[in-house]
Amino acid sequence: MPPEMDGNSSTYGLEGKGAALRGPEGASRRYGRDWAWWQDKLVASVVFVGGVSAIVFVLGIFAFVTREGLGFILHTMDVREFFGSIAWRPTSLIRPTYGALALIVGTAFVTGLAMVFSVPFSLGAAIFIGEFAKGRVRETLKILVELLAAVPSVVWGFIGMTVMNEFLIRTFGVPVGLNAMNAGLILGLMAAPIMTTIAEDALKAVPDGYREAAEAMGATRWQVVWRVVLPAAKNGLLGAVLLGVGRAFGETMAVLMASGHSIHLPTSPFDSVRALTATIAAELGETAVGSDHYRALFTLGILLFVVTFFINLAADLVVRGVRGGR
Amino acid sequence: MDKPTFERSAGISAPGTEGTGDPPALSAPAVEIRQLNFWYGSFQALFDIDLEIRRGRITSLIGPSGCGKTTLLRSINRIADRLGYVRTTGSIRVLGQNILDPSVEPVQLRKQVGMVFQRPNPLPLSIRDNVLFAHRIHRGKEAVGRSEEDAIVEAALRKVLLWDSVKDRLHQKALGLTLEEQQKLCIARLLPVKPSVILMDEPCSALDPAGTEAVEELMWELRGEYTILIVTHNMAQARRASEETVFMLMGRVVEHGPTQELFLTPRHRATADYIEGRYG
Numbered sequence: 328m329p330p331e332m333d334g335n336s337s338t339y340g341l342e343g344k345g346a347a348l349r350g351p352e353g354a355s356r357r358y359g360r361d362w363a364w365w366q367d368k369l370v371a372s373v374v375f376v377g378g379v380s381a382i383v384f385v386l387g388i389f390a391f392v393t394r395e396g397l398g399f400i401l402h403t404m405d406v407r408e409f410f411g412s413i414a415w416r417p418t419s420l421i422r423p424t425y426g427a428l429a430l431i432v433g434t435a436f437v438t439g440l441a442m443v444f445s446v447p448f449s450l451g452a453a454i455f456i457g458e459f460a461k462g463r464v465r466e467t468l469k470i471l472v473e474l475l476a477a478v479p480s481v482v483w484g485f486i487g488m489t490v491m492n493e494f495l496i497r498t499f500g501v502p503v504g505l506n507a508m509n510a511g512l513i514l515g516l517m518a519a520p521i522m523t524t525i526a527e528d529a530l531k532a533v534p535d536g537y538r539e540a541a542e543a544m545g546a547t548r549w550q551v552v553w554r555v556v557l558p559a560a561k562n563g564l565l566g567a568v569l570l571g572v573g574r575a576f577g578e579t580m581a582v583l584m585a586s587g588h589s590i591h592l593p594t595s596p597f598d599s600v601r602a603l604t605a606t607i608a609a610e611l612g613e614t615a616v617g618s619d620h621y622r623a624l625f626t627l628g629i630l631l632f633v634v635t636f637f638i639n640l641a642a643d644l645v646v647r648g649v650r651g652g653r
Numbered sequence: 654m655d656k657p658t659f660e661r662s663a664g665i666s667a668p669g670t671e672g673t674g675d676p677p678a679l680s681a682p683a684v685e686i687r688q689l690n691f692w693y694g695s696f697q698a699l700f701d702i703d704l705e706i707r708r709g710r711i712t713s714l715i716g717p718s719g720c721g722k723t724t725l726l727r728s729i730n731r732i733a734d735r736l737g738y739v740r741t742t743g744s745i746r747v748l749g750q751n752i753l754d755p756s757v758e759p760v761q762l763r764k765q766v767g768m769v770f771q772r773p774n775p776l777p778l779s780i781r782d783n784v785l786f787a788h789r790i791h792r793g794k795e796a797v798g799r800s801e802e803d804a805i806v807e808a809a810l811r812k813v814l815l816w817d818s819v820k821d822r823l824h825q826k827a828l829g830l831t832l833e834e835q836q837k838l839c840i841a842r843l844l845p846v847k848p849s850v851i852l853m854d855e856p857c858s859a860l861d862p863a864g865t866e867a868v869e870e871l872m873w874e875l876r877g878e879y880t881i882l883i884v885t886h887n888m889a890q891a892r893r894a895s896e897e898t899v900f901m902l903m904g905r906v907v908e909h910g911p912t913q914e915l916f917l918t919p920r921h922r923a924t925a926d927y928i929e930g931r932y933g
Contacts, residue, residue, distance in 0.1 A: 461737065540774040543732050544787035544842070545763035554786070559777045 392632055396625030403619050404626065415590050417610070417620040425623045429590045431630075433507070433600035434576065436593050437586060440511025441575040445519045446568055452519070453526035453567075458552050469527075476520035480580045487513040487585030501597045503587060508596040510586035514575040522571035529563020529646075530556060566646035573638040577631065579604035603627050681749065683708040683850050683880035684729060689743035691724055691904075693736070698724045700904045702743070706850075706897075711872055711881045713895035713912070715888060717933030721904040722884045726852050729882070730766040731759045748849055764791050767843030769853040773835035775827035775842075780819055783827045783838055784809050788845035805845045813841040813871055833864030840871060851875070853883040857890065869894040888928055892916050900924045 404425065408414075412426025456468050491512055492504030499508075533556050541551045557564070579602075587599025588609065607624050614621040682705035691699035699721045706712050714722040727733040729745060731752065744751045752762050764787070775783050784806045806823065810816040815837045819830070827838055836856060843851060853872075857865040872881055872894055885891050891898050891912065898912045900923075908915060908924045919925040927933050 536770070536772065536774045537776055539732065539735065540770065540776060540839075541786070542735065542759075543730060543763055543768040543770075544790065545760045545846075546786075546790050547760055550790055554790075555776055555778075 389632065392625055392628045396622055396629045399619060399622030399626050400629075403622070409626075413590060413592055415606070417614075417623055423619065425619075425626075427603070427627060427630075429592050430601055430603045430606050430627065432592055433586070434602040434604070436600060437507050437510045437514060437582060437602055438572060438575045440507060440596060441514035441518055442568070442572060444512055444515035445522060445571060445575075448515075449519045449522035449567070449571065450526055450564065452523045453530060453564075454552060454557075456523070457527045457530035458556060459548065472520050472523050475516070476524070478517075480517065480578060481584075483513050483517055484581040484584030487581060491585065495597070499597065503597075503599060505585060505587040505599060506597050507586060507593050507600045510582050510600070510602070511596065513581050513585045514578055517578060517581060518571035518574045521574055522567045525567035525570055525646075526560075526564050529560040529567060532563060533559045562645050566642045569638055569642035569645065573635050573642065576638065577604060577635050579608045583608055603631055607631075681708065682706055682746075683748065684882070685744075685746040686725075687744045687746075689725075689728070689741065689745060691721070691728055691733075692740045693724075694738045698904055699728075702906055704899065704906055704909060706880060706882055708849075708880050709877045710897055711876050711883065711895040712897040712899060713891035714882065714884045714899050714901060715886075715891050715927075716901035716907075717927065718886075720901045722899075722901050723854055724904075725901070726768075726854055726882060726884050729850070729852055730763050730768055732763075732768060734759065764846050765848055766850045766852060767846075767848035769836070769839050769843070769851065769856045771855045772859050773832055773839050775830070775835050775838050777826065777828060779824045780827045780830070780838065781806050781823040784842050784845065786842055791846050809841040809844040810838075812844055812874070813837040814867070814874075815841060831864075833860050833867055836860060836864070836868055837871065840868075840875075848879065850880045850882065853881065855884055855886060858886065865890070888916075900927065902927070 409425055409427050410431070411428060412424065413429035414424040414426040415430060416422075416424045452468070452472065456465055456472070460468060487509050488505065491509045495501060495504040495506070495509055537555050537559060538551050541555045542548075546554065582602045583605035586602060586605060588601050588605055589599040590601050591598055593600050607627055610620070611624050614624065684704070684706035686702050686704040686706075689699055689702040689704075690697065691702075702725060704725075714726065716722050724733065728739075728741060729747065729752075733739050741753055743753070745753055747762070747766060750757070767787075776786060778786070781802075785802055788802075788805060807816060807820075810819060815834060818834065827835065830838060836859070840851070840856075857868050860868065869890065872883070875881060876896075883891075883895060895912050897910065898915045899906055900908045900915065900919075900921075902923055908919060908921050910920075915924065916928055919928060
């Protein structure tokens, strides 16, 4: 606590000087530092710490992951093997190999499938909520979409293992229902709420004057959306899709549970695949700290970190571009 | 026979907009309002409006803020419907058809009745696409060649005296134009679909005196071919840029007559007081 507070409380930090200048006690009370001033300072510093901590944590995580993985990258890693081979055999006693190609392709494939499913639905939902739905329907839908975002990922994985698994086996007659298709569907469902919400924000940011102008010229609602609103909101919509990609790309638990987790270059959506994230989650607990395997997993982590960082950065720049341009 | 129709129809052919067709149509009012009452929710904004807007003339709507002149204007192309909670009784006949009839499609109506807004609101497209916007919407599936579109754009921009200053940058964004140019563009984009009535809601309130003068000149230029109905707060503007004036107060039409007459010898006390600036 500042000394002024527990000193002469009537002058609120202006004792001596304030009293001498202003004479009567009432004057210094009026112009001195009162409780609200200290409250303001306190809140400002707490909020400052909160804001700065975001930067500290991001840098800290990056430093930690890099420190653990860098040794592997510099000494053990064979770049051609890492990006060119599908042989991920870190536990081999004879000759461990660290080919991450299948994992990278697995993640990309699953993410791609997820986007194929979720982009049309999310943008459609955003257009319906933002441009067509009215009143109570609109509010209910918004709440439901946000509720969808709150479902824990392990629950999604559970749905993938049980409901979706059986559904795929029965519908497509495949022997195994835990595959890229399953993970793609689940990830699509998981990425949809954030895409819908951000896309709807982007549509809402389009000035209503544009819609009114187009309607006054006789445009139907769909013509307004197609010819005016979507072109005007395209940066925001692209940003929404990129955030969805980032969400799907970084998801771990649901993918681990739904993808089948087998190292394999997929040739069809019904092949089982393994994702980068799932590999780390499944293997890290069983490696010796500091071993090559341990460090190789951290290298996967660096790869994930860098890719998601750039996806998010791109999304941010694209969304910002909307405001900067106008 | 070539009566315009605003009903749902696949055919988007321009109905009787040549204006020089049958003689009786010339003397008929372009807009005929009978016993119009208008509510926003439970608030009544217009009371028993009876009004005839003469074809090919510039008619100005004046009155203090909140007197209902903008509401009246916005009900003629039914853009007021956008709010969703409006209700009307009575009739508004545009080119002989009651546009408040449930069978009337606002889309077809708005082709006949164009609107210019208070703030210039070009769409975030190129200048060329702005001019062609309404035309593309209303021409349906009909294929129109590029050279034909070019001709449409040039004719519309020439009409609003904008062609010379923008002809070299037709593909640039319309939002980069000055406000005066934007407002002229907003008028130009109505012309390719040949509306019979143009509604203007204080079209000069965002412009400087030079821009105001340019737009007023343009209105004068369009007179005859188009029926223009303009809402204005600026009495001097009503006086110099319109042929007929309607004075409204508290949701009712108080007086309607030739502009010179209404300003020189108003018949009602309220009109006289308003134009002399005693209130409003």
